[in-house]
Amino acid sequence: MPTCNFILFGVGKLASLRCTARDAIHRKERTTDTLNTKGVVLRRAAYLYDLLEPAMMFFRHNAMASAMSRALNLSPTHKVLDIGCGTGLVTKKISVDIPQGNALGVDASPEMINIAKHKRESECCHFENALAESLPFESASFDAAMSSMFFHHVDLKLKLACLNEMKRVVKPGGRVVIADLDRPWSWFGNFYGYSGYIFFRQPEIKENLEGCMPSLMTEAGISEITAVASFLGCIKVWQGIF
Numbered sequence: 001m002p003t004c005n006f007i008l009f010g011v012g013k014l015a016s017l018r019c020t021a022r023d024a025i026h027r028k029e030r031t032t033d034t035l036n037t038k039g040v041v042l043r044r045a046a047y048l049y050d051l052l053e054p055a056m057m058f059f060r061h062n063a064m065a066s067a068m069s070r071a072l073n074l075s076p077t078h079k080v081l082d083i084g085c086g087t088g089l090v091t092k093k094i095s096v097d098i099p100q101g102n103a104l105g106v107d108a109s110p111e112m113i114n115i116a117k118h119k120r121e122s123e124c125c126h127f128e129n130a131l132a133e134s135l136p137f138e139s140a141s142f143d144a145a146m147s148s149m150f151f152h153h154v155d156l157k158l159k160l161a162c163l164n165e166m167k168r169v170v171k172p173g174g175r176v177v178i179a180d181l182d183r184p185w186s187w188f189g190n191f192y193g194y195s196g197y198i199f200f201r202q203p204e205i206k207e208n209l210e211g212c213m214p215s216l217m218t219e220a221g222i223s224e225i226t227a228v229a230s231f232l233g234c235i236k237v238w239q240g241i242f
Contacts, residue, residue: 035108036131037133039153039154042111043109046086046087050119064229064235072097072144078098079101080146081144081145081166082103083145084153085107087115088116090146091103091127092122092125094146098124105126113127113128132147132154141171143170145166145174147178147180150180172242176217176242178213180213182209184234189232209234217238217240222240222242225240226239226240
């Protein structure tokens with residue numbers, strides 16, 4: 001089983017690398033339907049995302065989504081914002097816990113959002129093409145906000161801008177839950193995290209691996225920050241209060 005997992009990891013990393021490289025070229029050729037952001041926007045990779053993401057998470061994605069849902073402490077009528085939702089895998093899982101509410105996922109990639117709408121939109125689960133650093137929503141319009149494996153795609157300045165926007169749109173006292181890369185605490189975490197940094201050549205990943213997220217969350221005015229779950233030796237789930 002460990003050998004099989006490592007093979008899956010290698011295949012997923014290499015396949016995603018090819019997609020990411022094509023995306024990098026595509027980002028330089030911005031089209032009119034691309035929102036203007038300095039963050040990494042996965043476009044062509046969107047069509048393989050539902051296959052690659054679970055494999056690259058060693059199929060721990062459901063456990064992580066469950067940990068995030070518990071940390072959010074949701075009520076059935078809550079309105080929750082998911083930043084950098086991709087194809088909506090986690091957004092959809094969260095929406096099950098708020099049948100009379102709404103889980104709204106946003107992403108800068110129109111391809112990701114189109115797939116999310118086609119495969120996962122429902123009465124209590126919706127998606128919108130939007131920038132995390134410039135959210136098109138009124139202040140205090142959500143009960144909680146969350147993000148799953150998004151912040152390692154944006155640089156320090158954008159990380160803070162996104163956190164500030166999350167704080168703006170969430171009601172005072174609302175919860176925030178973020179799952180992302182952190183400073184590795186095991187040999188496998190070092191291998192997993194830094195192989196991604198080397199493959200993708202993204203300095204944003206290294207920022208996370210150097211442990212930037214808790215201090216940025218504090219700077220954005222998030223209080224009671226606690227790591228409530230951890231995965232793969234370098235991924236943490238933090239909860240906090242706005």
